[in-house]
Structures are given as structure tokens and as C-alpha cells.
Amino acid sequence: MKTIKVILMALIGLTMLTLQGCDNSGCTDPDSLNFDPEATEDNGKCDFPNLTVNFSYSVDGQELTKGTTYTINGTAISFSDVQFYVFNPRVAKDGVMEATGETHFISFDNRSIEFEDLTAGHKHMLMFGLGVDSTTNATIQPSDSDLADGAALGPQNPSMHWGWDNGYIFLKMDGMVDTDGDNVPNAGMEFHIGKNINFNTIALEIHTDALEDEVEVTVDVDFAKAFTGIDLSKDYITHTGDFPALANTVINNMKTAFAKK
Amino acid sequence: MNRPKEIFMMTFPLILLLGVLSCLYLESCSAKKEIQLIDSEPYPIEIPKGFPDIKIPEGNELTKARVALGKKLFFDPILSVDSSLSCGSCHLQKNAFTDLRTTSIGVEGRVGPRNTPSLVNVAFNPYFFFEGGSPSLEAQSLGPIETFHEMDFNAALLTKRLAADEHYQKMAQEAYGMEMKLFVIVSALASFERTLISANSPYDRAINGDSSAMTPAQWRGKELFFSDHTNCASCHPAPLFTNFSIENIGLEKEYQDKGRYRVTLKNEDIGKFKTPGLRNIGLTAPYMHDGSLESLDMVIEHFNVGGLGHKNQHPLIRPLDLSDHQKKDLIAFLHALTDQDVLLKPEWAP
Numbered sequence: 001m002k003t004i005k006v007i008l009m010a011l012i013g014l015t016m017l018t019l020q021g022c023d024n025s026g027c028t029d030p031d032s033l034n035f036d037p038e039a040t041e042d043n044g045k046c047d048f049p050n051l052t053v054n055f056s057y058s059v060d061g062q063e064l065t066k067g068t069t070y071t072i073n074g075t076a077i078s079f080s081d082v083q084f085y086v087f088n089p090r091v092a093k094d095g096v097m098e099a100t101g102e103t104h105f106i107s108f109d110n111r112s113i114e115f116e117d118l119t120a121g122h123k124h125m126l127m128f129g130l131g132v133d134s135t136t137n138a139t140i141q142p143s144d145s146d147l148a149d150g151a152a153l154g155p156q157n158p159s160m161h162w163g164w165d166n167g168y169i170f171l172k173m174d175g176m177v178d179t180d181g182d183n184v185p186n187a188g189m190e191f192h193i194g195k196n197i198n199f200n201t202i203a204l205e206i207h208t209d210a211l212e213d214e215v216e217v218t219v220d221v222d223f224a225k226a227f228t229g230i231d232l233s234k235d236y237i238t239h240t241g242d243f244p245a246l247a248n249t250v251i252n253n254m255k256t257a258f259a260k261k
Numbered sequence: 262m263n264r265p266k267e268i269f270m271m272t273f274p275l276i277l278l279l280g281v282l283s284c285l286y287l288e289s290c291s292a293k294k295e296i297q298l299i300d301s302e303p304y305p306i307e308i309p310k311g312f313p314d315i316k317i318p319e320g321n322e323l324t325k326a327r328v329a330l331g332k333k334l335f336f337d338p339i340l341s342v343d344s345s346l347s348c349g350s351c352h353l354q355k356n357a358f359t360d361l362r363t364t365s366i367g368v369e370g371r372v373g374p375r376n377t378p379s380l381v382n383v384a385f386n387p388y389f390f391f392e393g394g395s396p397s398l399e400a401q402s403l404g405p406i407e408t409f410h411e412m413d414f415n416a417a418l419l420t421k422r423l424a425a426d427e428h429y430q431k432m433a434q435e436a437y438g439m440e441m442k443l444f445v446i447v448s449a450l451a452s453f454e455r456t457l458i459s460a461n462s463p464y465d466r467a468i469n470g471d472s473s474a475m476t477p478a479q480w481r482g483k484e485l486f487f488s489d490h491t492n493c494a495s496c497h498p499a500p501l502f503t504n505f506s507i508e509n510i511g512l513e514k515e516y517q518d519k520g521r522y523r524v525t526l527k528n529e530d531i532g533k534f535k536t537p538g539l540r541n542i543g544l545t546a547p548y549m550h551d552g553s554l555e556s557l558d559m560v561i562e563h564f565n566v567g568g569l570g571h572k573n574q575h576p577l578i579r580p581l582d583l584s585d586h587q588k589k590d591l592i593a594f595l596h597a598l599t600d601q602d603v604l605l606k607p608e609w610a611p
Contacts, residue, residue, distance in 0.1 A: 143447045155443050162394070162404075163407050165395065241524065242523060244526050
């Protein structure tokens with residue numbers, strides 16, 4: 001009896017060892033952070049990197065803060081609000097785009113967007129729409145009942161939607177400019193830029209390796225570049241419809257304002 | 262043997278107590294739920310004979326609770342940044358929901374660029390504001406609330422302000438079955454405004470068989486109004502006396518306020534403004550988008566001379582060569598479009 005028991009135990013032990021030896025499960029996704037080339041069976045535990053893009057505000061190399069006076073094109077200027085929409089940001093890896101599929105609201109208080117579960121590897125480009133696309137502009141209102149509380153396209157303060165017109169403000173820069181030459185901002189500045197014709201794609205090289213769980217990239221936005229070629233002591237108000245040429249110049253200038261820090 | 266019985270006897274009152282408490286709790290929950298039920302009693306609205314149907318967005322069907330909430334909001338200065346002005350401050354019932362000013366005056370006495378339009382029959386408008394940029398009554402309501410020279414408030418802050426008010430929260434639950442949010446605010450305001458329907462003018466009574474409702478001068482004016490001589494009815498057809506087209510009528514040679522252009526950015530839209538309905542026009546002076554024509558005499562004279570000749574001017578605006586009698590008859594007819602009920606309906610009063 002005792003011998004039989006020993007033999008049985010040994011057999012069971014051997015079987016278990018054999019089975020364990022055959023366990024080739026692991027992460028089989030080559031785009032994951034923990035890809036196991038030996039694994040033949042996926043264990044459902046693949047890890048992918050998250051990428052956070054932080055937008056830093058600057059004016060010609062100086063950090064942009066509320067109320068500080070800067071000089072742009074020879075005119076003293078201060079900002080009270082600087083905010084814009086980032087539409088469907090995507091990063092490119094080997095020509096393949098990965099997108100958040102969302103619209104993000106960027107302001108002084110909220111300056112980051114997050115890509116979740118990207119493929120691991122080198123991210124060459126960051127691309128996004130500055131503003132919202134024409135479909136969103138035509139079909140979504142901040143008052144829509146199905147927008148979640150705090151949604152980017154919901155009500156913002158200051159407002160990012162024109163009540164009198166059907167559309168979002170893509171880029172809003174409010175503040176003061178100096179119009180009398182004493183280097184003290186004295187007149188209200190309002191750049192409220194929207195309309196479908198002003199919806200541009202921003203593309204910049206970020207060259208970032210997403211090879212960890214959490215990766216961060218900082219993108220500098222130099223708002224001095226927005227005013228290239230503009231005499232701010234004279235042209236400092238546009239709500240797009242009342243001065244479309246000025247709005248168009250600024251929004252096109254913004255293509256050069258974004259750069260990886 | 263008696264042990265289980267003892268246990269049962271000891272625990273039975275406890276179980277009974279728990280049961281009673283549960284029932285009470287459930288009842289209190291259902292009572293709470295009752296408050297959250299939507300009061301869906303429809304608001305009775307009668308579309309006047311010959312008028313088009315009203316387009317109401319899904320989810321904002323007219324109910325008494327929604328109209329009541331909208332009316333409360335409409336007359337509540339809580340909507341403006343400093344709680345000084347309500348919608349009703351510029352849209353006064355005694356003036357057919359206008360303010361008789363050249364242009365509107367907002368918070369801190371800020372003078373706006375536009376004349377306050379009447380809200381009577383606004384339910385039939387396909388788009389809103391003089392440039393026709395807003396697609397619904399719901400969407401347009403944020404315009405005055407957020408405009409600097411009107412209420413100068415902010416939708417997000419207004420929602421927070423109203424959400425902090427218990428009474429408004431209760432009304433929001435009753436009307437829409439949800440907490441106070443921007444959707445509730447704009448929907449309720451639109452609901453109240455949709456009830457402002459007027460069709461009991463001498464003209465309405467006259468065309469429905471009471472020929473004595475209009476004076477002979479008004480009848481003559483009516484003939485002229487609908488004639489190919491004036492072509493007034495081409496843009497101002499009955500029953501609403503507007504086709505809602507957005508036109509340049511040659512009011513200025515150079516438009517500071519570029520009207521429709523602000524929406525389309527097309528040069529051919531410079532100086533184009535939405536054709537207003539003419540019902541109650543005798544009550545809503547001054548006229549035009551900027552209130553620049555003080556009286557109906559000035560309006561008729563503007564069309565009689567054929568406008569100032571802007572490049573985008575509508576081709577039907579051309580010299581009419583009307584006699585003084587004809588002008589007076591036309592003005593008499595325009596007064597026949599006044600519905601005195603507009604000024605008196607208690608359900609429209611603050």
C-alpha cells in the first residue's frame with residue numbers, strides 16, 4: 001500500500017511539473033510594454049503606456065501668467081484669459097495615428113491632455129485640431145443634455161461658445177493692451193476666434209519614447225507668435241465676424257506657436 | 262425542545278420592528294421619488310388658424326411645469342451678472358415685449374448696438390437674432406445672458422447660482438426630472454417664450470368674417486400692402502407677416518453692423534438682417550435692427566424712396582412713388598395688426 005501511495009504522489013508531482021513546464025502564457029501583444037516573445041497564450045495582462053501632454057504658456061521665452069505685462073511687437077500687453085480647444089489629438093508612430101477621439105479644453109487652470117493605453121514605442125508627431133471641427137460646431141451646444149458635467153464642450157467660464165451664432169470659440173485671448181504709448185496696458189483686448197474656416201491642424205514633432213507606464217511631454221505655446229505681423233496698439237479686438245482678417249491672421253500664426261519643450 | 266420557540270418569541274418583536282422600519286423607510290423613499298417625478302401635464306397651446314406648426318425639440322415638449330419655470334426665469338434678474346436685469350427688463354409685456362428704446366440697455370447702463378425685438382410669435386422663427394445665426398429658441402437664450410452689453414453673465418456661473426437655490430432645484434426636478442443644469446435653463450426659457458402667440462388683431466377678425474373690424478383706410482392699406490405695387494407681402498406675407506428671409510433693405514450705404522456677414526463672412530451678406538414679423542408693429546417703435554427709424558412714417562418713407570442704394574440691396578426695394586394718402590393707408594393697415602390681448606394676458610405678466 002505504502003509503495004503504491006509513493007508512486008501515485010510521484011506521478012502527480014511529475015504531471016504538475018510537466019504542466020507547469022508547458023505554461024507559455026504571457027503578454028502576446030508586441031505593441032505592449034511587457035511583450036513576451038516566448039508566450040504562446042495571452043494572459044490578458046498586457047501593459048500599455050499613458051502619455052500626458054502638458055501645455056505650458058509663454059511669451060517669447062518668458063512664462064505667461066495672468067496679469068503680467070509683456071511686450072509684443074513693441075506694445076505692452078497683459079492677459080486675463082487664454083484658452084483654446086484641442087480637437088482629437090493624435091500621436092504618430094510609424095505612420096500610424098493613435099487618437100484620444102475627444103475634444104479637450106485648455107485654459108490657465110487645465111493644461112494637460114492624456115492619451116491612455118498607447119502602443120509602446122517612439123512617438124514622432126503630435127497632431128490636433130485647434131478648435132472644434134465643423135460637425136461638432138454645427139451639432140453640439142454647451143446646453144446639450146447629454147454632455148457630462150465638466151465636459152469640454154459644456155459651459156465654460158469665460159464662455160467658449162457664441163450664443164448669437166451657432167459655434168464654438170476656438171481660441172480666446174482676453175486682456176489689455178497699451179494704445180497710448182506709455183507702456184501700460186489701458187484698453188481691453190479681445191481675440192475671440194472661431195468659425196469653420198479658421199479650424200486648423202497643428203502638427204509638431206515630439207520625438208518621445210513611450211516605453212514606460214506614464215510618459216509626459218511638455219509642449220510650449222508661445223503666444224507672442226500669435227501676433228506676428230500685428231500692431232497690437234491698433235488691432236486688438238476681433239470676435240471673428242467683426243474683423244475676420246485679424247482673426248484669420250492670428251489663427252494661422254498659431255501654427256508656429258507650438259513646440260516641444 | 263422549547264429552545265427554538267424561545268428564540269422565536271424573543272426575536273419576533275425585533276423582526277416586526279425591522280419590518281415596520283423598512284416599510285417606513287421605503288415609504289419615505291417613494292415620497293422622495295414623487296418629488297423627482299416629472300410634472301408632465303401638457304401646456305395647452307392653440308395654434309391660430311393658418312399659422313404654421315411650432316417645431317419643438319424632442320425632450321422639451323411644452324408642459325405647465327416647464328412654462329412655469331421658464332416664466333419665473335424670464336422675469337428673474339438672477340440671470341444677469343449683478344442680478345439687476347431680467348429678460349423682462351427689455352422685453353416688456355406693456356410694449357409687446359420690446360422696450361421702446363433705440364437700442365437695448367444692459368447691466369451698468371451699457372448701451373447695446375441693436376434694437377430689442379418683440380418676442381410675440383417668436384415660436385415660429387426658424388432662427389434667431391438679426392443675423393439669423395442661432396438655430397433654436399433654446400440656443401438663443403444664452404446670447405443675451407452672456408453678452409457684455411446685456412446681462413454679461415456666464416452660463417456655467419448661472420447654472421451654479423440657480424443650482425444653489427432650493428426653489429429652482431425643485432422646479433427643475435418637477436419640470437425636467439433632473440437637477441438644475443444649463444439644459445434646464447435654456448429649455449424652460451424657450452418653453453415660456455413659445456407660449457407668446459398672438460393672433461387677435463383687427464386684421465385677424467376681418468379676414469375671419471368681421472369686415473367691420475378694420476376701417477376703410479385699413480382695408481385700402483391692406484390692398485396696397487398685398488399689391489404688386491408695393492410688394493410688401495413678398496417679404497412680409499401673412500399670417501406672420503415675415504418670410505424670415507435675411508435681406509439688405511438699403512438702410513445704410515456703409516454698414517457698421519454688418520449683419521448676416523458676421524455669420525457667413527461673405528461680402529454679399531453685408532447689411533443683411535432678418536425680416537421681422539409685422540404683427541403688433543404699431544406698439545414696437547423705434548424700428549430696424551438699430552432702432553434708427555423712429556416711426557412708421559419714417560419706415561414707409563424709407564421704402565417709398567427705395568432705400569439708400571447699397572450694393573447688396575434687395576431688388577424689390579426701389580422707389581414706390583406712393584401718395585400721402587397711400588402712405589397713410591399703409592400705416593393704418595399696419596396698426597390693424599395690433600393685438601391688444603398681448604398687453605393684457607395675465608399668463609404673460611411677471
